[in-house]
Amino acid sequence: MRVKQAEFITGATRWEELPVDGLPEVAFVGRSNVGKSSLLNELTNKSGLARTSGTPGKTQQFNYFLINRELYFVDLPGYGYAKVSREQREYWGRFIGQFLTERVPLRLVIHLIDSRHPPQSKDEDIMEAMRGNPVPYVIAHTKIDKLSGNKRVKSLRTLEKALRQRAMDVPIVQTSAETGEGKKELLQWVGMLAS
């Protein structure tokens, strides 16, 4: 698919605030600072659309962006960031868990995992939430521009192993918001599964 138009619609902090128009939704989920907002900007060709930051914990809402007037990209708050208050973390943890399992218009979950590290326990929580979940699930292995040759292959193998241990067969796309690597492939998944 090609993104011709992208605009911010709303930021929700409670379930009651989520849109009720029923348009298909693509969720960007992952640990704080993994690059969710940056990847969303890259996919929409709009560098300032979603706010990004070097400081984790930037996104504190479910931010809805309407794409081509036909579906939403939803930029989720990062989970697992220690410096956000414990209540706040638990709140988002529950909200995200409920969203992944109960949100009716959800058509695709893009789980971002930092390619420089093996999956962390919070990543494994998301994998578990998606195991047996009928909603299509794709992993974006982010910041791949920071790895070269051998390290790229190694990190991919580590992730594949974590999935195999759960008997999960999940497409993995290596992405970079810096170089645009993986953009086309990820948008193909969106086009195929969500629109």
Ligand SMILES: Nc1nc2c(ncn2[C@@H]2O[C@H](COP(=O)(O)OP(=O)(O)OP(=O)(O)O)[C@@H](O)[C@H]2O)c(=O)[nH]1
């Ligand atoms: N080198 C490199 N840096 C990236 C990439 N994607 C994001 N970053 C950097 O990583 C930091 C975090 O990016 P964000 O997009 O704000 O991350 P986020 O997942 O939205 O973070 P929260 O909203 O806090 O959960 C920023 O400093 C980005 O510039 C990438 O593909 N390559």
Ligand SMILES: [Mg+2]
């Ligand atoms: Mg963000």
